[in-house]
Amino acid sequence: MSENxxxxxxxxxxxxxxxxxDEARDVVITxxxxxTSIPREELEKAKFVSAELPKxxxxxxxxxxxxxxxxKGGDRIIVEMNGYNSExxxxxxxxxxxxxxxxxxxxxxxxxxxxxxxxxxxxNKFKDxxxxxxxxxxxxxxxxxxxxxxxxxxxxxxxxxxxxNKDEELKKFAKFLKxxxxxxxxxxxxxxxxxxxxxxxxxxxxxxxxLLDVYDKEQMHEEEIAYSRKEGExxxxxxxxxxxxxxxxxxxxxxxKSEEKTEIARNLKKLNIPISDxxxxxxxxxxxxxxx
Numbered sequence: 001m002s003e004n005x006x007x008x009x010x011x012x013x014x015x016x017x018x019x020x021x022d023e024a025r026d027v028v029i030t031x032x033x034x035x036t037s038i039p040r041e042e043l044e045k046a047k048f049v050s051a052e053l054p055k056x057x058x059x060x061x062x063x064x065x066x067x068x069x070x071x072k073g074g075d076r077i078i079v080e081m082n083g084y085n086s087e088x089x090x091x092x093x094x095x096x097x098x099x100x101x102x103x104x105x106x107x108x109x110x111x112x113x114x115x116x117x118x119x120x121x122x123x124n125k126f127k128d129x130x131x132x133x134x135x136x137x138x139x140x141x142x143x144x145x146x147x148x149x150x151x152x153x154x155x156x157x158x159x160x161x162x163x164x165n166k167d168e169e170l171k172k173f174a175k176f177l178k179x180x181x182x183x184x185x186x187x188x189x190x191x192x193x194x195x196x197x198x199x200x201x202x203x204x205x206x207x208x209x210x211l212l213d214v215y216d217k218e219q220m221h222e223e224e225i226a227y228s229r230k231e232g233e234x235x236x237x238x239x240x241x242x243x244x245x246x247x248x249x250x251x252x253x254x255x256x257k258s259e260e261k262t263e264i265a266r267n268l269k270k271l272n273i274p275i276s277d278x279x280x281x282x283x284x285x286x287x288x289x290x291x292x
Contacts, residue, residue, distance in 0.1 A: 003183040010083040023197040074113035131159035
């Protein structure tokens with residue numbers, strides 16, 4: 001494989017292979033610790049279980065998350081890579097979290113488990129400058145109703161920014177995910193020892209023709225979606241501009257006609273033409289004619 005082959009670690013297939021592997025466990029634990037502030041010792045005792053979610057109905061399609069972590073006290077962490085901004089993507093991820101609470105919480109428990117979902121966003125939907133945005137269930141005054149659900153958004157573009165200096169580990173993780181080529185990824189691994197084994201795993205995976213073919217098709221699909229979205233936005237803007245011009249022309253014509261009728265009425269009035277006849281000729285009302 002060419003060292004200059006472009007890669008996208010935000011691609012759903014590659015990201016799953018990375019974060020669910022033993023090679024990435026320490027890096028993932030560090031990431032979770034720095035996002036949630038949960039002690040590392042507690043995260044090391046957690047179970048990284050099957051990413052398959054329980055079905056809410058018999059005919060429901062199988063649902064999978066990128067990482068599902070069960071903490072010793074029953075709390076859960078879901079991690080989702082959002083490679084591109086698609087419709088309802090955050091609503092879908094939130095539903096994963098609610099499904100966990102509904103299907104895994106026995107009745108009459110003394111302590112209800114908390115579900116945390118971490119969205120890794122390869123876009124900045126909220127147009128915010130912070131790298132980590134926590135969302136809680138709260139009212140307009142900031143009162144938090146319950147802490148059983150919290151959603152974090154880790155915005156990659158903000159984390160790799162030169163101006164971001166709040167957390168070096170999060171910055172490092174974001175830079176890793178933003179590596180664009182095999183060569184760049186290898187260099188990153190050499191500079192950050194804990195990532196070297198992940199690089200070797202990715203290299204091995206991409207050397208396999210079958211997986212490489214699946215990755216390329218998935219990447220092509222994501223690029224097509226992104227292109228279609230951009231094309232749709234540009235088309236919408238163009239249509240909007242054309243419609244705006246058309247509306248402007250229509251309004252201009254209407255204003256021109258109105259002014260023309262007013263001028264005709266004014267001239268007829270000067271000639272002492274009866275108002276009733278002026279009304280018939282211009283379509284103006286008695287009030288409009290008298291005001292001339």
